[in-house]
Amino acid sequence: EDIVVRGAIIKANLATIVLTGVPNHPGVAATIFAEVSKHNILVDDIIQNFYDSGRMANVGFSTDHAQLGEAVEVCSRLSAEGGFGPVEVDDEVCKVSVVGIGMRTHTGVAAKLFNALAKARVNIHSISTSEIVISCIVRRDESHRALRAIHDAFELDEPPENEQ
């Protein structure tokens, strides 16, 4: 019985910033992250989507909650200089992630994760994925409920059969 989702992890004390209304042409991401890096602001994950027929982008990243103040200053300045839209802030959040293998070919895994969180009335603020991880940013005060829901949905509290 191949187990697809192997575990769940939580990363606490995060905050997310989204630079909205970013002109979608070469050089902008470079400018943003050179500036963020210059201020020694930790970057956990970066999430960017495009919209407005590809003319615009929303560039989001999560950082350490302790650095939110400085990150907002840096991003507000970038937004003013670059003519971006509003800087969105997501204070006091955590990242809950499921870790597994072959999660893409098992197309139901993401849906199952989101359904587990929905049933627990946990709102998903941001989503980021890779080959082996599906990560959701949620409110800090909903994160334990989220982790519980994930453990139940994917039966993560039971030892694998070959360990019994």
Added chain:
Amino acid sequence: EDIVVRGAIIKANLATIVLTGVPNHPGVAATIFAEVSKHNILVDDIIQNFYDSGRMANVGFSTDHAQLGEAVEVCSRLSAEGGFGPVEVDDEVCKVSVVGIGMRTHTGVAAKLFNALAKARVNIHSISTSEIVISCIVRRDESHRALRAIHDAFELDEPPENEQ
């Protein structure tokens, strides 16, 4: 000398869809991906950001280019039923990724990647990251230039010192 970026990979024949103007409350991601999964639409990466003071979200995912037509149909229906905004489409794209270790603590890596792409005049449509991967969605006809720029910037064509 610790080498942070170990390699670059390209995944071709992708297309991206972004559902914009998605109400940011529990249950919506579950509805979207249950429907996508029901139609056997392959999901490569999922990228979601929030905006409008947290009231709205843009939910993006990449799929196989061959499935774009069906994915657009499914998403258009979801958008109509859910009262979402426009469905954005990114046709004929590739995902270029750098693979490495400790890329988060080395805050300059993302900036260096984006700078390399900017210098090559490659536009970055979407960004998604994890602990060990930074992925950028770019136009198919810019993907080889992107990969070349990444190889040059991170000196990936040279064998590691301990292999000489």
